[in-house]
Amino acid sequence: MNPLRNGLVEDRTGDACAVVIFGASGDLTKRKLVPAFYNLGVSRSLPSGFAIVGVARREKTHEQFRAEMKEGVSTFSRRKPIDPAFWSDFERGITYVAGTFDAQKTYEDLRLHLDQLDRDRGTAKNRLFYLAVPPSEFGQIVAGLKSAGLVQPPNVHREGGAWTRVVVEKPFGHDLASAQVLNDTIASTFDESQVFRIDHYLGKETVQNLLVFRFANSLFEPIWHREHVDHVQITVAEDIGVEGRGKFYEQIGVTKDIVENHLMQLLCLTAMEPPISLAADAVRDEKVKVLRSLRPMERSLVQENVIRGQYDRGAVRGDEVPAYREEPDVARDSRVETFVAMRVFVDNWRWGGVPFYVRAGKRLARRVTEIAVQFKRVPHGLFRAPDGGITQNVLAMRIQPDEGIALRFTTKEPGQHTVLRDVAMDFRYGAAFGSNTPEAYERLLLDSMRGEATLFTRRDEVEEQWAYIDRVFDAWRAEANAPPPLYAAGSWGPEQADDLVARDGRRWRKP
């Protein structure tokens, strides 16, 4: 251990390393990854021994690649304009290796290049391989890395030597079987402790704040269970449509794009038991327990508990928008769901009988992600409220936009009569702490450089998530793939989704 790091108050610097991005000509690299590294550099969180190596098939010079990355940073970084004095040093650490993923030469070239970087830039033989490519390419890449001797087993690092890690992006498979195949593929080369699966929701400040909120306040945890909670609603709503990615969306749909990963993670963080520590496995063990407690969506249950939808024409934020089937690259008779609502049960001691209503969709009334915990009514109606009773207390945790926490409760209106009224205590993260917080990718990239895996999903989590979702698709297939009900763009989804909660005597929130 470096004795000078011990107790350093603002100490969050990555380990010296070379970051190798496969798929460096892609959108993710210039939109998210390189801007995030740039921002880490500006805030002095990058190690002195640091290099970014882009790998993609087109031939280009280091200078061309740097120019592309500079443009990406100028456009997408949260810090604008670019700082020229800083950039000129930062870009010296950016290089490019051209090659196809099926050619062993690519990996041999890469190895020589990385050796050179160790000497020139002090990257200390540590390697972070970032797979910013479609999953179909993972197999070739990890095999190529392995046969070129670019992967150190984890014990080398444990014994004080260099580390090798791999970061993979969603989509992580399209069902359980494919996720297992991908996991096996990666496991053929990397130990699970070396694998960092990104779910960028976990990098969001407010998602991390969920753990703090639940486990650093003594107020909420005692009532965070079936005795006091009536039900929970989780909403991941977008107002945009498929934005020119119709071809991609036709393959995936909202359930696989959003519910399987982000929404299930939010559910886990809401429902999990307190972990014994914040160590990666302690937190992930608790999340897995939640996933294993989910009441399986047997085929007979799907019709009653899962509602699909697809957006029709409508108006979003005052603009007329086309139906999903009218989007480019979308089949005129497409049955892909752009909305899904589910009634989910966590069958364990804490949550027995408490429904979790979750929904996600595109072209909904507004963009909002939130978790709302609705508490039970008071047991005895002391006050007569003219509009049919006292409303329930709601604790709403807003993930985006306007991150914050609001608590709804009832008060008396001033006056001679006892007139009740709902008010909200509203805490806005951005207003209180400024809005210039690090982006999810900054946090996640820094964590991966430091080997901290708490905010990454583990193999068993991913597989449990798929196992749950797979049953829903089984049932849909068995329904002879009926077309999903339509909903007007700009609404909150199809009527059937309202019925799903109305049957239980409840209503969706309009967040």
Place this chain on the structure above:
Amino acid sequence: MTESSSKVLARIERELRDVWLAPEPAGGSLPPKSRVCTMNLLVAGPRDLMDGYTHVVDEVTASIPARAILIALDPDAEDSELSGDATAVCSLLGGKNICSERVRLVAQGAVCTRVASAVDSILVPEIPTALVWLGRVHVTDPVFLSLSASAQRIITDSEYSSLSSLLHLSAWARRGSSQASIADLAWTRLAPWQELFARFFDDPRLHDHASRITRLAFRQASEAGARLGSEGALLLGWVATRLGWRTSRMGGALRFHRRDGKNLPIDFGVTPRPEGTAPSSLASVRLEADHGDVHVEGAIERELASGLSSDAVDADMVNWTLRVGGAPPIEQRVRFGANKAAKWLERTLHRPARDPALAESVAFAEEVLEDGVVCGAPSHPR
């Protein structure tokens, strides 16, 4: 006729209420005002210093919305009087018009000793309170004592007061005389130096070199013959206390020893001070270390006043270099935090409240300063 203190406070409370009752200006393009308050930020100091500090506080509350209470103290005034006003200070943040409240109090004469009771009555309850004390701190000063009683955090700036007053303050807090934690703006400004210095030993092969430093050289922006400034002394204090160094005297001269007892030569040099750079600012630190057969040389060189050329950034560039054995040097250019006072106060407020290294480092630094170390001997190693 002067108003009584309670009348002044009643008026201030009314002004604070009215700020939120007042209708928004018609036809204005701004979104409606949102009142946000995450802390009470008390700032107290001599009247002449306070005038220049108001805009610093406004800048800080633009990103840490607070009820800011600025207290200008003029204890020598003949008349005893409290005066003041209150207003909202708003700024656009993510499309919202976020407003803090700013109360300005001027305490003259004997009222100074009672000003804490006035402040107490207008604190927002249930949220943390920080006291920024400008100027020298004396732990026997009744005004300081009474104001600090409401605060969970006391912030000073030893660069403008003195390390010895910071030393007394932290000793006082350690004795349990206050529940508050002590922070210092000069100490916060040191953070990038600490981080860059620690970086020399991050490579696992170099961890042990930290305890084998053989030479150290500081250079500060001042005339030859000037005394060592607090920035250099604090950094030295931090390194020394982390690595277990000790001092001794030989023929009146100060000597430094490593934990293993070896003598450790330290040079204190100077470099011309460009306009816009604070006197005695630390300009560079260089070190050499030997362990096994690996020789290491490190340098952190601040390009003084380089940040001034760019208004947007206003933070100096720093060159960091590490040479390990015969390998090519590893170089990095980064920016220090911005030179602005508001940035450092903001950063101090965001830091963890307690930093055990502060008191130890200050004690060591104070000892070095007490010795009247002079900078400018021409033996800066190359």
